[in-house]
Amino acid sequence: MIINANAPFLLPSDIRQHVSEALADTGIVAVRSALKAVRSLPNEQRGKTFRLGIVRTFTIETQIDILTLAMSALPCQIEIKISDLENIEQELLNPASDLLQWKPDAVLVLWRLDELLPALAFTPQVLSHEARLSAILALVERIENLTKGYLDVSDVPLILSTLPLPQTVDLYDLHDGSGRRHAVEKANAVLLNLVAKNPCFFLFDFAGWAAKKGAVAFDQKMDLYVRQPIAASAIEDFSLFLARTLRPIIFPSAKVLALDLDNVLWGGVLGEDGVSGVKISYDFPGNVYRRIQQRVLELKSSGVLLVLVSKNNRKDVDKAFSTLSGMPLKLSDFYEICANWEEKNRNLVKVAERLSLSLDSFVFVDDQAFEREQMQFHLPEVSILQVTEDPLTILNALELTWLFDRFRLSQEDFGRHSDYQLQTQRKELEQNSSSAEAFLWTLELRACLATVNEQSMGRVLQMLGKTNQFNLTTRRHMKADLQGFLNSPKNIILTLSLADRFGEQGVIGLAIAVAEGVDILRVDSFLLSCRALGRGAEDVLWSALVQKASLNGFRLLKTEYLRTLKNNQVSDLFDRFGMERLTSNQNCTEYQLALPCLVKSPAWITVT
Amino acid sequence: MSNKNKLFETIASVFNTDLDSISEVSSPDTVTGWDSMGMVHLVVELEKVFNVQFDIMEIADFHSVEIIKTVLTEKGVIFDQMPS
Numbered sequence: 001m002i003i004n005a006n007a008p009f010l011l012p013s014d015i016r017q018h019v020s021e022a023l024a025d026t027g028i029v030a031v032r033s034a035l036k037a038v039r040s041l042p043n044e045q046r047g048k049t050f051r052l053g054i055v056r057t058f059t060i061e062t063q064i065d066i067l068t069l070a071m072s073a074l075p076c077q078i079e080i081k082i083s084d085l086e087n088i089e090q091e092l093l094n095p096a097s098d099l100l101q102w103k104p105d106a107v108l109v110l111w112r113l114d115e116l117l118p119a120l121a122f123t124p125q126v127l128s129h130e131a132r133l134s135a136i137l138a139l140v141e142r143i144e145n146l147t148k149g150y151l152d153v154s155d156v157p158l159i160l161s162t163l164p165l166p167q168t169v170d171l172y173d174l175h176d177g178s179g180r181r182h183a184v185e186k187a188n189a190v191l192l193n194l195v196a197k198n199p200c201f202f203l204f205d206f207a208g209w210a211a212k213k214g215a216v217a218f219d220q221k222m223d224l225y226v227r228q229p230i231a232a233s234a235i236e237d238f239s240l241f242l243a244r245t246l247r248p249i250i251f252p253s254a255k256v257l258a259l260d261l262d263n264v265l266w267g268g269v270l271g272e273d274g275v276s277g278v279k280i281s282y283d284f285p286g287n288v289y290r291r292i293q294q295r296v297l298e299l300k301s302s303g304v305l306l307v308l309v310s311k312n313n314r315k316d317v318d319k320a321f322s323t324l325s326g327m328p329l330k331l332s333d334f335y336e337i338c339a340n341w342e343e344k345n346r347n348l349v350k351v352a353e354r355l356s357l358s359l360d361s362f363v364f365v366d367d368q369a370f371e372r373e374q375m376q377f378h379l380p381e382v383s384i385l386q387v388t389e390d391p392l393t394i395l396n397a398l399e400l401t402w403l404f405d406r407f408r409l410s411q412e413d414f415g416r417h418s419d420y421q422l423q424t425q426r427k428e429l430e431q432n433s434s435s436a437e438a439f440l441w442t443l444e445l446r447a448c449l450a451t452v453n454e455q456s457m458g459r460v461l462q463m464l465g466k467t468n469q470f471n472l473t474t475r476r477h478m479k480a481d482l483q484g485f486l487n488s489p490k491n492i493i494l495t496l497s498l499a500d501r502f503g504e505q506g507v508i509g510l511a512i513a514v515a516e517g518v519d520i521l522r523v524d525s526f527l528l529s530c531r532a533l534g535r536g537a538e539d540v541l542w543s544a545l546v547q548k549a550s551l552n553g554f555r556l557l558k559t560e561y562l563r564t565l566k567n568n569q570v571s572d573l574f575d576r577f578g579m580e581r582l583t584s585n586q587n588c589t590e591y592q593l594a595l596p597c598l599v600k601s602p603a604w605i606t607v608t
Numbered sequence: 609m610s611n612k613n614k615l616f617e618t619i620a621s622v623f624n625t626d627l628d629s630i631s632e633v634s635s636p637d638t639v640t641g642w643d644s645m646g647m648v649h650l651v652v653e654l655e656k657v658f659n660v661q662f663d664i665m666e667i668a669d670f671h672s673v674e675i676i677k678t679v680l681t682e683k684g685v686i687f688d689q690m691p692s
Contacts, residue, residue, distance in 0.1 A: 025656070026652065027649075027652060027653045027656055028622055028649040028652070028653060029618075029621040029622060029653060032624075059645075061645055062645050062648045062649055221662075221663075221664045221667070222648060222651075224664060225644070225647075225648070225664060225667060225668075226644050226645065226647075226648055228648060232652040232655075
């Protein structure tokens with residue numbers, strides 16, 4: 001298999017080709033050569049570093065280079081540490097274990113019935129029915145004790161793999177209620193339940209991958225030789241599947257799906273075929289487009305914002321959507337409808353400005369190669385799904401793309417479409433108000449300051465991981481870091497929630513300030529969600545932080561602005577806040593502020 | 609390229625060593641990295657390069673380059689009598 005064309009690979013095309021060929025080859029020589037090519041790239045092109053610890057019951061060592069290569073294509077610089085065989089509890093339940101002391105960003109548990117319950121995996125009928133049932137019960141208890149004990153010693157994301165079915169499953173295994181199949185199903189049900197209940201756990205569906213891959217997933221010869229079950233011919237697929245699973249832990253998912261209309265959401269060209277001539281129905285070929293629309297609607301329901309970009313007259317589009325029956329999508333499902341004759345890239349730039357989102361959160365779908373090329377040329381940061389004029393390629397691209405992957409849907413995801421529509425209404429009101437401040441008074445803004453708690457933890461981590469533009473230091477802290485900050489009572493950690501007369505926006509701001517000795521407080525992170533900009537929310541957060549720091553007896557507040565490619569809009573924020581500039585270079589400006597100090601909060605925001 | 613050179617080059621590149629250091633008598637005792645994990649890489653690479661499949665007991669007997677050469681010959685790979 002060649003690298004999935006819809007996977008988000010940002011490597012230069014020649015290196016990408018090299019990686020793709022090496023993954024298809026799977027031989028160590030080709031893989032080493034491609035890894036060397038990737039490692040010769042400048043650091044910034046190789047992506048973030050990510051430390052993955054692996055505990056396992058079988059051999060994977062010789063295949064780690066291929067996994068490293070698959071991850072490098074994301075791009076991501078992965079470092080992998082593998083524990084000794086079957087040292088799962090020893091590594092995961094002891095905070096002083098080699099693996100946990102190595103400070104991984106995530107830990108993967110790879111296991112299978114062959115080692116977890118060898119008697120049941122190889123000679124089930126030698127055991128009595130009762131003995132088999134009690135063995136399965138012991139396995140379930142082992143998984144529950146492991147995960148429960150792990151939470152006591154670590155909050156590093158734990159990625160639990162499901163158990164694939166053993167290669168041999170006899171018919172009686174399926175019928176006696178205590179066979180191999182039963183054991184695997186029971187263990188996997190427990191694992192599914194665990195990840196549904198605890199945000200620290202994630203699922204790697206090893207069983208699902210193996211079932212889809214079939215018998216060629218495994219190689220009994222190498223399994224018996226060195227206990228390496230995954231076949232050489234399947235390791236590329238396995239590695240890409242694992243890379244896909246890890247990706248949402250490392251990268252934010254795309255937020256906007258920009259869709260062409262003609263020959264994408266229906267068959268035919270509206271301007272030429274007319275409303276009665278376009279194909280959308282329950283029967284072939286209109287059913288293909290119906291399925292595409294259903295998939296788009298599903299993505300919208302998971303928090304993806306839809307934008308229509310079509311070279312058509314707006315009134316024709318309105319008429320078609322109101323006339324055609326059997327359309328899963330309604331015009332109201334789109335955050336914005338760009339039905340005009342402008343270049344599509346120009347339309348997307350305007351939409352991105354209105355949404356206050358960067359273009360790298362956009363995914364574009366168009367059946368016309370010209371439109372895709374034009375988009376790629378003008379806006380290379382937009383992800384473009386590789387499709388052809390065959391609508392099945394569009395359906396498959398929307399079904400298989402990694403770009404919108406996320407593990408869990410938050411309340412913000414479910415409400416994103418209406419949140420952004422409310423934001424548009426606010427902007428319209430802004431345009432109608434005589435002055436900026438007069439407009440802000442009309443919003444009836446209410447802010448609520450709090451510290452991080454169980455309810456807001458997920459959202460805070462999401463903001464730390466995703467906020468780019470209004471982020472002074474862009475430190476991507478993970479849960480363990482945040483917990484560390486929270487554990488010290490001298491540190492000040494504030495979240496800011498905002499509401500206005502249009503509705504609640506939830507947690508939109510975060511400040512983390514860390515005590516350095518008795519007198520000095522250092523602002524480690526200061527960030528605001530892009531949907532809350534322009535209201536003075538940052539002033540409320542800053543005012544509260546300075547006030548609390550003063551009250552807590554600190555004498556000096558220190559911080560810095562760390563420049564990234566995306567946070568230029570806040571390059572002078574600390575100057576505006578009245579801080580004293582100490583040093584400044586291209587990447588970093590250091591500031592300080594003597595305390596106690598009183599900073600005024602905007603009068604148009606009521607703070608509770 | 610002769611099959612003998614192909615064999616030697618494959619072994620040298622899998623174990624990241626000089627081609628000159630590989631000969632018929634090379635074995636796990638003389639080549640660094642030729643342990644059971646190294647053997648997994650070698651088997652995958654040889655099966656690909658020579659388009660053959662080894663039986664599990666054949667792998668168990670891979671104690672030298674000479675033996676690998678013999679097994680490959682049995683599978684139809686022709687080794688010329690070229691001076692090395």
